[in-house]
Amino acid sequence: MSIWAYIFSVLQAAIPAGTPLLYGTLGEVTAERSGVVNLGVEGMMIMGAVTAFGVAQATGNAFLAIAAAALVGGLFALIHAFASITLRVNQVVSGLALTMLGQGISGMIGKRFIGMPPRVQLKAVPIPGLSDLPVLGPLLFQHDLLVYVGLLMVPVLWFIFYRTRWGINLRSVGESPATADAMGVNVFQVRYLAVFFGGLMAGIGGAYLSIVYAPAWIEGMTAGIGWIVIALTIFAMWDPVRGLLGAYLFGSVRVLQYRLQALGISPPLLNMLPFILTILVLMFSAGEVMRKRLGAPAALMQPYTREER
Amino acid sequence: MNSLPRIRLEKRLDTPRWLGVATPVFSVLAALLVIAVIFRLLGVNPLVAYGRIFTGAFGSLYGLSETVTKAIPLMLAGVGLAVAFRARVYNIGAEGQLLIGAVCATGVALFVPGIPDPLRLPAMFVAGALGGALWALVPAVLKARLRIDEVLTSLMTVYIASELVNHLVYGPWKGAAEWGFPYTDKFPLAAQIPRIGITRIHYPTLILALLAAVLADILVQRTRWGFEIRVTGENPEAARYAGMNYLRTAMLVMALSGALAGIAGVGEVAGIHYRLRYPQGISPGYGFTAIIVAWLARLNPLGVILTALLIGGLLVGGDAIQLAMGLPSATVYLFNGMILLFVLGGDLFTRYRIRVELPGRAVATPVRLEREEVG
Numbered sequence: 017m018s019i020w021a022y023i024f025s026v027l028q029a030a031i032p033a034g035t036p037l038l039y040g041t042l043g044e045v046t047a048e049r050s051g052v053v054n055l056g057v058e059g060m061m062i063m064g065a066v067t068a069f070g071v072a073q074a075t076g077n078a079f080l081a082i083a084a085a086a087l088v089g090g091l092f093a094l095i096h097a098f099a100s101i102t103l104r105v106n107q108v109v110s111g112l113a114l115t116m117l118g119q120g121i122s123g124m125i126g127k128r129f130i131g132m133p134p135r136v137q138l139k140a141v142p143i144p145g146l147s148d149l150p151v152l153g154p155l156l157f158q159h160d161l162l163v164y165v166g167l168l169m170v171p172v173l174w175f176i177f178y179r180t181r182w183g184i185n186l187r188s189v190g191e192s193p194a195t196a197d198a199m200g201v202n203v204f205q206v207r208y209l210a211v212f213f214g215g216l217m218a219g220i221g222g223a224y225l226s227i228v229y230a231p232a233w234i235e236g237m238t239a240g241i242g243w244i245v246i247a248l249t250i251f252a253m254w255d256p257v258r259g260l261l262g263a264y265l266f267g268s269v270r271v272l273q274y275r276l277q278a279l280g281i282s283p284p285l286l287n288m289l290p291f292i293l294t295i296l297v298l299m300f301s302a303g304e305v306m307r308k309r310l311g312a313p314a315a316l317m318q319p320y321t322r323e324e325r
Numbered sequence: 326m327n328s329l330p331r332i333r334l335e336k337r338l339d340t341p342r343w344l345g346v347a348t349p350v351f352s353v354l355a356a357l358l359v360i361a362v363i364f365r366l367l368g369v370n371p372l373v374a375y376g377r378i379f380t381g382a383f384g385s386l387y388g389l390s391e392t393v394t395k396a397i398p399l400m401l402a403g404v405g406l407a408v409a410f411r412a413r414v415y416n417i418g419a420e421g422q423l424l425i426g427a428v429c430a431t432g433v434a435l436f437v438p439g440i441p442d443p444l445r446l447p448a449m450f451v452a453g454a455l456g457g458a459l460w461a462l463v464p465a466v467l468k469a470r471l472r473i474d475e476v477l478t479s480l481m482t483v484y485i486a487s488e489l490v491n492h493l494v495y496g497p498w499k500g501a502a503e504w505g506f507p508y509t510d511k512f513p514l515a516a517q518i519p520r521i522g523i524t525r526i527h528y529p530t531l532i533l534a535l536l537a538a539v540l541a542d543i544l545v546q547r548t549r550w551g552f553e554i555r556v557t558g559e560n561p562e563a564a565r566y567a568g569m570n571y572l573r574t575a576m577l578v579m580a581l582s583g584a585l586a587g588i589a590g591v592g593e594v595a596g597i598h599y600r601l602r603y604p605q606g607i608s609p610g611y612g613f614t615a616i617i618v619a620w621l622a623r624l625n626p627l628g629v630i631l632t633a634l635l636i637g638g639l640l641v642g643g644d645a646i647q648l649a650m651g652l653p654s655a656t657v658y659l660f661n662g663m664i665l666l667f668v669l670g671g672d673l674f675t676r677y678r679i680r681v682e683l684p685g686r687a688v689a690t691p692v693r694l695e696r697e698e699v700g
Contacts, residue, residue: 099666109616118662243477247477285492291488303471
């Protein structure tokens with residue numbers, strides 16, 4: 017196999033591998049745009065994963081499973097929303113608690129699913145016409161439906177963020193909630209919705225893991241993906257398009273991780289790769305943030321209250 | 326929305342002492358109540374489960390000794406985190422620092438020749454503390470140099486440390502006499518921490534933990550540096566105006582909490598297992614549970630002694646119900662997450678006064694002119 021063919025095959029596999037990261041990142045970007053950091057992505061994802069697997073086993077319907085996972089992810093996110101927006105507790109610790117909660121509840125629910133063969137599978141749906149394109153066809157257009165939806169979400173979110181009233185409201189709430197409030201934007205409502213959306217997306221990301229990418233239930237199967245999402249959100253500079261790049265970059269690392277094992281490199285050392293890369297990516301982003309004076313939404317992690325201005 | 330009662334939060338000027346004690350207690354009780362509901366929904370009888378947790382942890386001498394044993398690492402890591410969190414430095418990586426402490430101690434125990442027997446254990450403790458501190462300095466330096474948020478980087482170092490342990494016990498450090506298990510060889514006698522009688526309480530580590538709590542309390546309450554930690558945590562702006570160096574404080578508390586977590590790791594390998602094992606075999610998440618221990622103590626180092634014993638008991642009881650009722654090991658995370666969430670929410674009562682305004686009635690809130698900092 018030529019080097020180009022090899023790179024191509026890695027990239028092709030990287031897209032499904034990066035898809036759970038893409039969903040998670042797009043959701044977290046939205047939540048953080050409103051000024052709320054949700055470190056519970058890992059917990060919401062694993063709840064989505066266990067829900068999707070359970071519903072798929074019970075109904076045999078993949079779409080029902082995905083919808084249920086999204087809903088559970090969203091509801092789970094509302095716990096963090098209530099704690100951080102209404103009760104104004106420490107967002108770092110609240111998100112951490114959400115992750116622990118998700119690991120615990122999913123472990124208890126999922127015990128009965130361990131070792132079960134999956135009942136449903138999401139088949140690849142080549143897109144007529146596009147899938148026959150040279151190179152791009154097999155790279156992008158011969159995947160399953162969730163890959164396409166994820167890809168499609170990128171321009172959709174970009175459009176919402178930068179070209180609609182909703183987007184302006186969302187960003188202004190994240191930059192200066194007091195100003196947004198004075199302009200008649202309901203700060204609390206916007207933040208609740210953004211965090212809820214983040215949960216929906218994390219739930220779908222989890223569903224992708226348990227019923228599409230590696231169809232099975234394994235306790236703790238998200239294995240740090242939710243945390244990589246948080247780093248990708250920073251790497252993405254809170255921009256959906258860069259989020260896409262980051263997600264597929266980490267997807268490639270995941271693919272390489274498995275392929276390099278064949279060369280006899282110790283698997284634990286390879287397992288470190290995504291986490292070392294995360295730190296590198298954060299270092300790279302930090303430099304860029306300083307150079308371009310780009311930054312996080314100004315009101316990130318700051319609870320908003322009308323009384324204490 | 327005028328037909329609904331409105332809930333308003335008013336900042337308290339100071340917290341009554343009794344409230345500071347009562348809220349964590351009630352928060353834990355409330356969390357246990359919600360967990361009971363979840364148990365019920367999942368078909369587990371909560372009364373039976375809680376009964377077994379309690380008798381498992383506190384109902385026998387064996388249970389009590391195990392509770393103390395598990396409280397040791399929680400206390401060490403918890404004290405360090407309490408100090409770090411006081412300065413609003415979020416070291417989430419205590420689990421990794423603990424593992425690195427274990428690795429360094431193992432290195433000294435098995436692979437450094439020529440240390441006289443009486444110095445072997447002290448050398449292991451020093452190596453573990455140094456290793457933990459250096460490991461914690463990675464996120465600290467990244468924070469100081471590049472302003473990278475320490476939450477993520479410290480967490481990433483947990484995964485890296487954990488894979489490093491895996492690499493060592495499956496690869497270069499794998500013991501010759503361990504029948505293919507992912508363990509190193511057993512430590513020589515001079516590298517084993519003595520225990521009390523037939524229990525697993527490795528008391529030298531326990532003494533270190535208690536000492537750490539007392540010293541940390543003195544540090545925070547009575548020293549200039551502790552004053553800087555408190556001011557930095559409570560009002561970073563003021564700290565900056567007063568010429569305090571936030572980044573130096575951040576580095577120091579990171580190193581301190583890393584060193585204490587590292588010592589906890591030494592205790593686990595040299596006091597319990599006498600060998601390095603796969604990561605979950607050394608620590609079932611002590612470093613993460615210590616976050617709850619610190620928060621439950623309201624970041625008070627002396628309070629950590631009590632909360633470490635309480636949560637240690639919960640871990641022992643959790644093991645008991647896992648065995649007896651066939652629950653997965655993840656059950657402990659349910660307790661962790663729920664308790665943390667409720668303790669966090671409960672803190673609200675210590676910081677704010679809650680007023681419920683009923684609809685259709687003018688509310689006579691006493692007018693109080695207070696200047697308040699948004700926290």
